[in-house]
Amino acid sequence: MKQISIKDIARAARVSHPTVSRAIRHSPLVKQETAERIREIANRMGYRPNAVARSLVTRKTGTIGVVVTTIADPFIGEVVSGIEEAANEHGYSVILANSNADPAREINVVQSFQERRVDGILVAASRVGAMYIPMLNRFKIPIVLINNQHPEEFVDSVMIDNVASSLRAVQYLIQLGHRRIAYLGDQYGLQSDTERFTGYREALLHANCPLCAELIVQADGKPEGGGFAMDKLLSLSILPTAVFCYNDMSAIGALSRIRARGLRIPQDISLLGFDDLFISSYLDPPLTTVRQPKRAMGRIATEILLKLFDDPQYEANMKMKGELIVRESTAPPTAGIK
Amino acid sequence: MKQISIKDIARAARVSHPTVSRAIRHSPLVKQETAERIREIANRMGYRPNAVARSLVTRKTGTIGVVVTTIADPFIGEVVSGIEEAANEHGYSVILANSNADPAREINVVQSFQERRVDGILVAASRVGAMYIPMLNRFKIPIVLINNQHPEEFVDSVMIDNVASSLRAVQYLIQLGHRRIAYLGDQYGLQSDTERFTGYREALLHANCPLCAELIVQADGKPEGGGFAMDKLLSLSILPTAVFCYNDMSAIGALSRIRARGLRIPQDISLLGFDDLFISSYLDPPLTTVRQPKRAMGRIATEILLKLFDDPQYEANMKMKGELIVRESTAPPTAGIK
């Protein structure tokens, strides 16, 4: 069961172990010829360097800690896949931890990252638990946030441009002729929700549409919550002609409630989402939505982190552009409906 | 930037560093009183044990390597979320790697797991690359496979009971009165595809339905491929009255093609999937499917791995039961349609 080490190779090659170490790492310090001979022997013996021993002396683990709310979320899955890809290209491994938005878990995760001496942390959770922000700070290790800003605490982040994207999306609804547009949001206080709402509000403002309290409902970013919120809208005496949803997950729930009420999309109600999950194009009707470049966001966050390794002062607040993807869930309002 | 170590605490507490080490780990070898004093000091100094140093001597990293085809796949996301949960409960961290079904990547992943000295490996890829099976074997480290068996090479796995589940699902279609049932499969040679096909074949056999070559088509487990395969079925002069799909992803693609042809589900064609992705209940119509206990499969695989740590001889081939979830995409065939 003993693993073979640099010393075993040294013995076999009749050199000292530091020389083996150098040869393995292709250090120019060792004669070409000996280096090759050593590597050949190492190969033959099936040697694999021990990263933990190496980390102990270099004080780098080549490891990135990634905290997510839950990896089962399709949006997050895409982001993480971008992270993993970029990390891998640069020789880093990803340690993944779900926080489940549970403060106790979050503390745990951070402690475990700390003990494992990850080189940096990526946070892809829609709300960074307030509890562990100070911990992260004290940790003094590069961190970049994805779709989550805490300007006072963290300088590095990659975000979707929520306000501009929402503005654009709602303007599109207005161009179609809608005036009575609802906002089906996420929980109150979420930064991205606030921003998407801002875009919505501004679009209405510019178009001289009234901002109608009864048309603003809250959900939880998930289908069920979206469904409940949609039910509220459907109980209004005058229905909205279009609904702008915080995200596609909410829209999926809303869609099924609209259907259940026997209304048609988009003829009776237009529906607009945010995210562009892979599934959204397979809904019936295919969902008009704002595409977030999820994979790219993961990649870029990783690249910022890597920059931070070289230059701890590096600052980047990357704002990504959302892209309006027009599909079939939106159309001009039908005059007749009440 | 110097991290604080056990020696710093030792100095502060006026004891030797091994005593600090023992106190931190709650070893009974140190007097209750001193232990508490030491821990108090460690806490005050914000000490966090260095897991890499510890790993070097204990030869355990408390780390599990997880290989997946891609974490962006919703099925895999759920499985991994179960893995992460169980691993975390036992104090293990998860190192995640996407293989993208790319042999070069796979070799890379295994090497990186080897160098990092993960304690065990979990593979959740529908096809373990043949290339790296020998490597994994040589590695001599506990491995458990999820939905992927290689009986000659690996003894430990957790699988869905493909044959029985498919048999049951197709029998349900037969009970509804279908006789002309298509199988929309995955790539030829995939074990789970072969098994699901076997269940299909047996169900037809038992019911004295003919096995019709034209009703058996191949796809790739994704919506697009499912769509293409469905197109083939839709070009037959006599359409099937029901289609059993390898998985929900394929069914999603098939569904949209059926729709595009102007046919109704389930009135014209019944559609049955496999997996029960979260989205499947939000399709229109909600999809009848076989539910795989994805999260539980991840958990159980992890638990088997943990057992393997204690007892390398432990063998487990866990067969999970699929559950038929009847929704609205299936109904008795309509007599009239041709």
Place this chain on the structure above:
DNA sequence: CTGAAAGCGCTTACAG
């Protein structure tokens, strides 16, 4: 170019 020495931050016999 190569090797002897020291050290990374822990844990584990071994003495006492």
Place this chain on the structure above:
DNA sequence: CTGAAAGCGCTTACAG
């Protein structure tokens, strides 16, 4: 109960 010594498998000055 406590400490001195050794060692886990590497890398990095330092000499030569």
